[in-house]
Amino acid sequence: MSRINDVGGMAGFPAVLxxxxxxxxxxxxxxxxxxxxxxxxxxxxxxLDEFRDAxxxxxxxxxxAASYYERWFAAxxxxxxxxxxxxxxxxxxx
Amino acid sequence: xxxxxxxxxxxxTRATDPAGHTRLPRxxxxxxxxxxxxxxxxxxxxxxxxxxxxxxxxxxxxRFAAADLFGAGDHTVTVELWQEYLTRVEEDA
Numbered sequence: 001m002s003r004i005n006d007v008g009g010m011a012g013f014p015a016v017l018x019x020x021x022x023x024x025x026x027x028x029x030x031x032x033x034x035x036x037x038x039x040x041x042x043x044x045x046x047x048l049d050e051f052r053d054a055x056x057x058x059x060x061x062x063x064x065a066a067s068y069y070e071r072w073f074a075a076x077x078x079x080x081x082x083x084x085x086x087x088x089x090x091x092x093x094x
Numbered sequence: 095x096x097x098x099x100x101x102x103x104x105x106x107t108r109a110t111d112p113a114g115h116t117r118l119p120r121x122x123x124x125x126x127x128x129x130x131x132x133x134x135x136x137x138x139x140x141x142x143x144x145x146x147x148x149x150x151x152x153x154x155x156x157r158f159a160a161a162d163l164f165g166a167g168d169h170t171v172t173v174e175l176w177q178e179y180l181t182r183v184e185e186d187a
Contacts, residue, residue, distance in 0.1 A: 048142075
């Protein structure tokens with residue numbers, strides 16, 4: 001069964017908008033998410049394919065509504081819970 | 095799938111879509127293309143995403159006619175695909 005990420009060739013999406021002189025990050029937190037993911041993969045907490053899989057199995061409505069790095073953050077927190085690195089309560093700051 | 099594929103071979107991609115992560119996009123499923131060149135050897139992403147040990151296997155650049163994938167277009171589309179996704183199409187088949 002195809003998942004929500006696999007939309008190549010599908011009709012109905014608007015054209016991809018190119019942003020002139022696009023910066024690597026649009027907010028500071030995005031750079032932190034980028035660095036956090038690299039560190040967790042280098043530490044062997046999970047691998048790149050598990051990370052992609054975690055994005056692809058986000059709830060469809062969440063996947064479509066999220067920005068690029070919001071999807072990354074959601075996948076990271078999913079994997080941290082599943083790998084036993086952090087509890088849901090810890091991730092919510094309790 | 096053996097390792098007897100060679101550039102120029104016509105191949106058909108896997109038509110089914112197993113549950114979970116895969117690097118074979120839906121638009122290229124069950125399609126016939128031509129092997130362009132080897133693109134190294136890598137563990138199958140589908141297996142790594144499931145936490146299954148995966149030995150490196152060949153990855154290929156596979157060229158498709160856009161019209162075969164999308165029903166229109168004069169250009170070609172080249173996709174990097176693991177050998178496991180591919181079955182050689184015999185010449186007279």
